[in-house]
Amino acid sequence: MEHKASHPALQHHFENLEQQREAGTLGMWVFLVTEIMFFGGMFLAYTLYRTKYPQAFASASNHLSLPLGTINTGVLILSSFTMALAVYSAQTGKRRGQIVCLALTLLLGLTFLGIKAIEYHDKYVDHLIPGRLIPGRPFDASGVHLLPGAAKQNVEMFYWIYFAMTGMHAVHMIIGVGLLSVILYFAARGRYGPEYHNPVEISGLYWHFVDIIWIFLFPLLYLLGRHLEH
Amino acid sequence: MKAPETFEIPAAARVNYINAQYGLKSWLLTKDHKRIALLYLGSITFFFFIGGLYAMMIRLELLTPQGDFLSSTTYNKVFTQHGIIMVFFFLIPSIPATLGNFLVPMMIGAKDLAFPRINLLSWYIYLLGGVITIYALLAGGVDTGWTFYAPYSTTFSNSYVIAAGLGIFISGFSSILTGLNFIVTIHTMRAPGMTWFRLPLFIWAHYATSLVMILGTPVIAITILLLAFERLAHVGIFDPAVGGDPVLFQHLFWFYSHPAVYIMVLPSMGVVSELIANFSRKNIFGYKFVAFSSLAIAVFGFLVWGHHLFVASQSVYAGMIFSFLSFAVAIPSAIKVFNWTATLYKGSISFDTPMLYALGFIGLFTIGGMTGLFLASLAIDVHVSDTYFVVAHFHYIMVGGALLGYLGGLHYWWPKISGRMYPEGWGRFSALVVFVGFNLTFLPQFVAGYLGMPRRYHAYPPEFQVFNVLSSAGASILGVGLLIPLIYLVWSMRYGKRAEANPWHLPGLEWRTASPPPTENFLITPVVTWEAYEFAPPEEMQVIGKFREGTDLDAPIIGKS
Amino acid sequence: MSVQLRMSEHIVPLRIYITIFLALLVGTGLTVWAGGHDFPGSLNVIIALTIAVIKATLVVLYFMHVRYSSRLIWVVFTAALFWLGILFALTLSDYWTRGWLPIS
Numbered sequence: 081m082e083h084k085a086s087h088p089a090l091q092h093h094f095e096n097l098e099q100q101r102e103a104g105t106l107g108m109w110v111f112l113v114t115e116i117m118f119f120g121g122m123f124l125a126y127t128l129y130r131t132k133y134p135q136a137f138a139s140a141s142n143h144l145s146l147p148l149g150t151i152n153t154g155v156l157i158l159s160s161f162t163m164a165l166a167v168y169s170a171q172t173g174k175r176r177g178q179i180v181c182l183a184l185t186l187l188l189g190l191t192f193l194g195i196k197a198i199e200y201h202d203k204y205v206d207h208l209i210p211g212r213l214i215p216g217r218p219f220d221a222s223g224v225h226l227l228p229g230a231a232k233q234n235v236e237m238f239y240w241i242y243f244a245m246t247g248m249h250a251v252h253m254i255i256g257v258g259l260l261s262v263i264l265y266f267a268a269r270g271r272y273g274p275e276y277h278n279p280v281e282i283s284g285l286y287w288h289f290v291d292i293i294w295i296f297l298f299p300l301l302y303l304l305g306r307h308l309e310h
Numbered sequence: 311m312k313a314p315e316t317f318e319i320p321a322a323a324r325v326n327y328i329n330a331q332y333g334l335k336s337w338l339l340t341k342d343h344k345r346i347a348l349l350y351l352g353s354i355t356f357f358f359f360i361g362g363l364y365a366m367m368i369r370l371e372l373l374t375p376q377g378d379f380l381s382s383t384t385y386n387k388v389f390t391q392h393g394i395i396m397v398f399f400f401l402i403p404s405i406p407a408t409l410g411n412f413l414v415p416m417m418i419g420a421k422d423l424a425f426p427r428i429n430l431l432s433w434y435i436y437l438l439g440g441v442i443t444i445y446a447l448l449a450g451g452v453d454t455g456w457t458f459y460a461p462y463s464t465t466f467s468n469s470y471v472i473a474a475g476l477g478i479f480i481s482g483f484s485s486i487l488t489g490l491n492f493i494v495t496i497h498t499m500r501a502p503g504m505t506w507f508r509l510p511l512f513i514w515a516h517y518a519t520s521l522v523m524i525l526g527t528p529v530i531a532i533t534i535l536l537l538a539f540e541r542l543a544h545v546g547i548f549d550p551a552v553g554g555d556p557v558l559f560q561h562l563f564w565f566y567s568h569p570a571v572y573i574m575v576l577p578s579m580g581v582v583s584e585l586i587a588n589f590s591r592k593n594i595f596g597y598k599f600v601a602f603s604s605l606a607i608a609v610f611g612f613l614v615w616g617h618h619l620f621v622a623s624q625s626v627y628a629g630m631i632f633s634f635l636s637f638a639v640a641i642p643s644a645i646k647v648f649n650w651t652a653t654l655y656k657g658s659i660s661f662d663t664p665m666l667y668a669l670g671f672i673g674l675f676t677i678g679g680m681t682g683l684f685l686a687s688l689a690i691d692v693h694v695s696d697t698y699f700v701v702a703h704f705h706y707i708m709v710g711g712a713l714l715g716y717l718g719g720l721h722y723w724w725p726k727i728s729g730r731m732y733p734e735g736w737g738r739f740s741a742l743v744v745f746v747g748f749n750l751t752f753l754p755q756f757v758a759g760y761l762g763m764p765r766r767y768h769a770y771p772p773e774f775q776v777f778n779v780l781s782s783a784g785a786s787i788l789g790v791g792l793l794i795p796l797i798y799l800v801w802s803m804r805y806g807k808r809a810e811a812n813p814w815h816l817p818g819l820e821w822r823t824a825s826p827p828p829t830e831n832f833l834i835t836p837v838v839t840w841e842a843y844e845f846a847p848p849e850e851m852q853v854i855g856k857f858r859e860g861t862d863l864d865a866p867i868i869g870k871s
Numbered sequence: 872m873s874v875q876l877r878m879s880e881h882i883v884p885l886r887i888y889i890t891i892f893l894a895l896l897v898g899t900g901l902t903v904w905a906g907g908h909d910f911p912g913s914l915n916v917i918i919a920l921t922i923a924v925i926k927a928t929l930v931v932l933y934f935m936h937v938r939y940s941s942r943l944i945w946v947v948f949t950a951a952l953f954w955l956g957i958l959f960a961l962t963l964s965d966y967w968t969r970g971w972l973p974i975s
Contacts, residue, residue, distance in 0.1 A: 093422035094499075095835075103424040103498045109944055110490045110524055113951040118528035120955045121536075121562055125547050127959065128966055133553055146903070153899050161892040164883075164934045171882050210552075211545035234553040240545040244536065288934045292927045298899075299919035303906035307915055497943065525954045561962045612957050616965065626972055628965035 089276045101278045108282035112289050115252075119293055122245050126300060129237055136234035138305025139227045143208070144242070145199060149302040152195045153294065159188035160291040166267075167284045170277035175270060178280070182264045185287065189257045196250055203239070210240040227308055242301055249297060252290045259283050326729065326826040341426035342829055347412035348727070349433050350403060355796070357399040357440060362789065364392035369751075369785040372778045377768035385768035386453035387469065393456030398478050399440055401712050402570060405577035406488055406523075407436070409719045410516045412727060414492055416820040416827065417510050419501025419836040424494040425487075432487035439481025446473035455766065457567070460548035460559040464540040471541055475534045482527045482534075485573070489523030492516050501819075503838035507601070510818055510842050511587075511594060514601040515580025518608035522569045522576070525612070530566035533559065557622055564615035572611040574708055576604060578671065578715025579646055585668035585718055586650045588816050590657025593843040596649045603642035610639040620691045629688055636686035643679050647672060662814075663737030667718030670745045674710025678703060681756065696766070698777075699759025702752045710748060717744070717795065724799065725809030729826040732802045736794060743791030750784025817844050881939035891933045898926045 087097055094100040130137045162184040169177035203209055207220035221235040263283050266272065272280050327344045330336075337345060367388045371379040380388060411429065415422055423429050446452055452474040454463040463471050496517050500509075536547055537559065546554045587594040594600055616624060616632030624632075650672055659665070681703040684690050694700060724732050758777035763770055770778070812821040817840060823832050840846065902922040910918065932938040937948060 093420070093424075093426065093830075099498055103494050105940075106497055106943065106947070107425060107490060107494045109947045110493050113947060113954075114486050114490070114524050114528045116951040116955060117525055117958070118532050120958055121529050121532040123955075124562070124959055124962055125536075125558065127963070128555075128558065129547075129553065131967075136553075150899065150903055154896065157892065157895045157899065160895075160930060160934055161888065164888050165885075168883065168885065168888065211540075211543040213539075213543040213545060231553070233551065237546065237552045237554060240547065240552070243545075244539070244547075248532075285935055288930050292930050295926045295930070296923050299902055299906065299923050303902060303919050304916055306906040307909040521950075525950075529958065555966075557965075558962075561965065565958055565962075612954065613961065616961060619965070625965045625968040627968035628961070631961070631964055 087276060089271075097276060104278045104282050105285070108285045112285065115289060119245075119248070122241070122248065123296070123300075126241050126245070129234075129241065130300075130304070133231065133234040133237065134305070135227045135230035136232075137238045138308050139224055139230045140221075140235045140238035140242075141301060141303075141305045142227075142309050143206075143224045144302050145202065146302055146306070148195055148199050149298055152192055153298045155188050155192045155195070156291050156294050159185050159192070160288050162188065163284050163287045167277070167281055170267075170272045170280045171274060173274045175267075175273075178267050178272065179264065182260060182267055182280075186257060186260045186264060189253055189260065189287075193250060193253055193257070196246065200243075203243075208239050210236045210243065213243070227305075245297055245301070249290065249293050252293070256283075256287050256290055259286065325828060326824060327829045328729070328826050330829045339430070341422070341430055343411050343415055343423045343426065343429055344727075344827065344829075344831075346429050346433055347408050347410075350407040350411060350436070353433075353437060353440065354400050354403055354408065357395050360444075361392055361395035361400055362792070364388050364395065365785065366789060368392060369782040371768050372770070373782045375770050375772045375775050375778075380768055382768050383453060386455075386766070387451035389766060390452050390455050391447055394443065394452065394474060394478065396708075397456055397570070398481055399436075399443065401574040401708055402485055403436060403488070404574070404712065404716050405581065405719060406492070406516060406519055406573070407432075407484075409581065409716070409723060410492065410519075410577060411488070413723065413820055414495060414513060414516055415499070416823070416831050417513055417818065418496065418499060418504050419819050419832065419838060420495060420499040421830045421832075423491045424499055425491050428487050429491055432484040432491070435487070436481050436484035439477045439479070439484065441477075442480060443474055443477030446470040446477060449473065457563060458534070458537060458559075459563075460537060460540070460556040461550070464537060464546075464548060472538045475538050479531055479534045479538075482531045485523050486527045489520035489527075492520040493524065496520075501836050501838055504819075507598065508838055508840075508842050509601075511583035511597070511600055511604070512577075512580040515576050515583065515604045518604035519573055519576045519580075521605075521608045522573050522611060526566040526569040526573075529562055530570075533562040533566070557619065557624065560619050560622055561615070564618045565612070568615040568618065569608075569611040571704070571707060572607055574712040575675070575715075576607060578712045578719075579604065579607075581715040581719035581722070582650065582668045582671050583646070584818075585664050585722060586653050586672075587843045588722075588814065588818070589662060589665040589668070590654055590659050591845050592653055592657040593841070593845070594649065595652035595655075596645075597842065599645050600649050603645040606642035607639065610635065610642065614639055614686075617686050617691065620688060621695045626688075633686055633688050637683065640679060640683060643675075647676055647679075661738070662721075663732070663734060663741050664718045664722035666738060666741040666745075667714050667721065670741070671711060671714045671718065674706050674714065674748070678706030678710055681706065694759055696764055697759035698755040698763045698765055701765050702755035702759055705752045705755075709752070714744070714748075717741075720799070721795075722814075723820070724802070725813045726820055726825050726827070728799075728803050728806070729809055730802045730804075730806030731809050731813065732795075732806060733798050736798045740791050740794035740798075743787060743794065745791075747784050747787030747789070747791045751781050751788050752784070754778070754780040754784075817846060818842075881936070883933060883936065883939065887933060891929050894929055895926055898922050898929075 090097055091100060094103065162181045166178055166181035166185060169175070169181055204214065206223045207217065208223070209217065210219045212218065219236050219239070221232050224235055226232065226235070260283060263280055267280070327342055337349065340346060367380065368385075371377070371385055371388075377385065411423070449470050451469055452467075452471055453469045454467050454471055458471065458475065496509075496513060540546055540548055546552045548554050548556050548559045550556065583594060583600055614632060614636040616628055617636045620629050620633075681699070685694065685700060685703060721732060721737055724730070754777035758774050759765075761774070763774045763777070809825045811824050813825070814821070819836060819838065822836065902919055905918045905922070906915070909915075931948065937944055
């Protein structure tokens with residue numbers, strides 16, 4: 081362990097790199113716990129109102145673009161895969177692979193955000209942005225095909241939950257993209273190798289977590305109630 | 311293993327964390343947990359006195375039954391702002407961010423917290439939240455009550471709800487980061503030999519507090535965010551117009567805000583555990599019970615929030631569950647109280663200022679806790695809901711519990727923090743004044759509340775005046791009692807007697823380094839070979855990295871007399 | 872030593888990453904297919920959530936290395952789920968029992 085004590089990345093208050101790594105990883109996990117609770121509040125609101133207004137939620141959900149949602153799910157899963165590979169390359173000391181994988185992850189993250197922006201724009205065109213979020217352009221559900229038993233005002237509730245959850249998810253994606261840019265910069269300068277790669281690892285944890293949130297958002301927002309259309 | 315060998319420290323070693331560097335920049339950009347603790351100490355003291363000012367305005371208004379000093383709208387703002395400032399900007403950061411920040415690394419034998427930069431960041435976030443909230447107060451104030459209930463806060467209030475909410479949202483992240491830092495530090499940075507069951511109970515309490523901070527705070531963050539959007543753009547999760555339920559806000563709010571009470575009182579219990587054991591010079595009675603009861607409070611604390619909704623159209627079945635669970639949370643609290651009492655038995659008790667506060671805490675916390683059981687009973691709660699009984703109850707917990715523990719801890723560790731002794735006579739005197747003033751303020755409120763005086767009104771029926779006069783009189787005594795320590799603590803920083811490394815002659819790790827400690831806390835990494843509260847013969851309790859004997863700066867060996 | 876949570880420096884083989892990636896894609900396809908299919912009762916919700924939980928579990932266990940991590944990480948993660956469970960269970964205990972008592 082002695083040779084590690086002199087590693088340039090070792091911070092003064094840690095005994096060795098192993099301790100520093102443990103602290104970093106545990107810290108990120110504890111942070112992810114707070115994120116779970118943060119999103120948990122919105123998932124709770126979703127559960128509550130979906131059980132209360134199933135028809136309205138299904139009607140509103142069916143108006144979302146299933147192809148775009150599915151593609152985005154694929155994009156995000158692929159980005160999680162490349163992120164895992166980036167960590168793998170860092171662990172095994174493949175510097176080129178590390179840089180390529182990080183860049184790919186970054187690119188896929190941006191693709192996701194781009195597709196999300198297209199979807200948001202579609203909703204804007206359809207007057208489906210709830211409340212007065214866009215001044216002078218009030219919410220209008222007349223474009224949404226209502227299933228029997230669905231009340232119009234509850235459609236607006238769905239769209240607010242949709243925008244709140246996907247919006248908060250997108251904010252986390254943007255933070256992730258920023259994080260990865262920094263990591264990519266340092267990776268390009270050769271900072272991470274088999275001995276020290278904790279920043280890559282914990283950025284990966286964050287990225288996968290954001291992916292997991294989407295794994296739940298996709299069926300809840302896009303899929304439930306699709307079958308009622310037929 | 312033997313304690314570290316004696317060796318002479320070169321003159322440079324007498325550098326401590328305060329004089330290690332000079333200049334404003336060395337403070338504002340510090341990553342030393344001890345300096346950050348002092349930054350927090352300054353800022354929470356500032357907020358405490360703002361909150362206290364509002365309290366004085368409330369008590370002044372309630373001196374007479376007529377609403378003659380403040381108009382009803384102003385009064386709404388005054389009690390709201392008193393609550394917001396005291397809860398979010400004083401009580402929640404009070405012990406963890408100052409004493410905890412200062413002592414957690416030192417008590418476990420670490421050089422710093424795991425993430426020093428995040429620690430500094432948390433102070434800046436706290437400050438930013440504070441500045442935004444103060445802006446809200448100056449721009450026109452908030453009148454929703456510190457609870458921000460929808461739909462009043464989302465739709466009807468004409469005050470600065472969003473700014474105040476934003477301030478709380480932001481300062482919440484400082485609390486999250488502090489909790490995260492503590493958890494990681496306690497897990498990964500304990501010194502060799504510092505096993506979990508050798509940890510001081512202060513650490514256990516802070517671990518439990520951190521759990522509440524990281525699990526609860528994110529929920530209030532998202533809730534306040536949703537509330538702000540709802541007010542801003544009339545989108546609605548809490549808005550009945552689109553099928554929303556305002557009571558959902560209360561659920562989400564109290565999911566955090568009830569456990570938040572435990573953020574305030576758990577660290578205080580940690581302080582009291584230290585004080586009771588150390589000033590009785592005895593090992594704590596039932597160490598593991600006290601340690602695990604902290605965790606139990608952290609867990610059970612999350613199961614009881616519905617008792618705030620007994621009269622808010624919550625289902626009676628949920629009410630029954632919450633009522634039962636609220637009674638359950640009394641069990642770990644009672645374990646603590648009984649174990650403290652049992653620790654006192656046959657101890658060699660010394661009644662120094664910190665101990666006076668600790669004993670006060672036990673009594674007042676017991677009253678606060680027992681009246682909490684009144685409120686947890688469904689039927690009685692309907693009678694006393696939204697009366698001064700509730701106000702008195704939670705002040706007994708928050709002031710009688712949290713604040714007294716904070717003051718006790720501040721006095722106890724003051725020699726370590728500042729390197730100076732506070733004047734003991736003044737300390738005991740002010741502890742007594744605080745105790746008398748506090749009880750005079752809040753005991754009458756129990757009676758007034760039980761007789762039916764509602765909270766949050768600036769006027770009241772004349773038959774309640776006698777209680778309010780008593781209460782206001784008590785508040786002025788309490789105010790004086792709190793001003794005295796402020797004066798003599800500041801005074802002692804310059805003129806107090808220099809403190810030895812271990813002025814109380816105690817075994818804890820924080821007493822085995824100099825007062826004030828060096829930047830890295832210990833000159834050599836300590837190896838812990840003793841149990842918590844193990845009162846060994848004085849000559850066996852060594853200062854780690856001894857200083858030269860006979861110098862006036864630091865007394866090297868304990869009990870050399 | 873006090874630091875007992877030895878994190879394994881376990882390097883997950885490439886083969887496993889690829890398998891998990893493919894499983895996630897298959898899961899996504901499956902959930903989309905099942906979403907358009909009319910199953911009896913609330914089976915649609917159950918199927919969609921089950922697939923989502925399986926996908927998330929795969930990501931947590933393999934991409935996030937929890938399967939190879941110390942017990943502490945397991946505890947941290949399950950604690951989060953436990954508290955999320957508290958939030959859901961007790962709030963819904965209110966909403967889902969409100970109709971039980973007939974209001975006269």
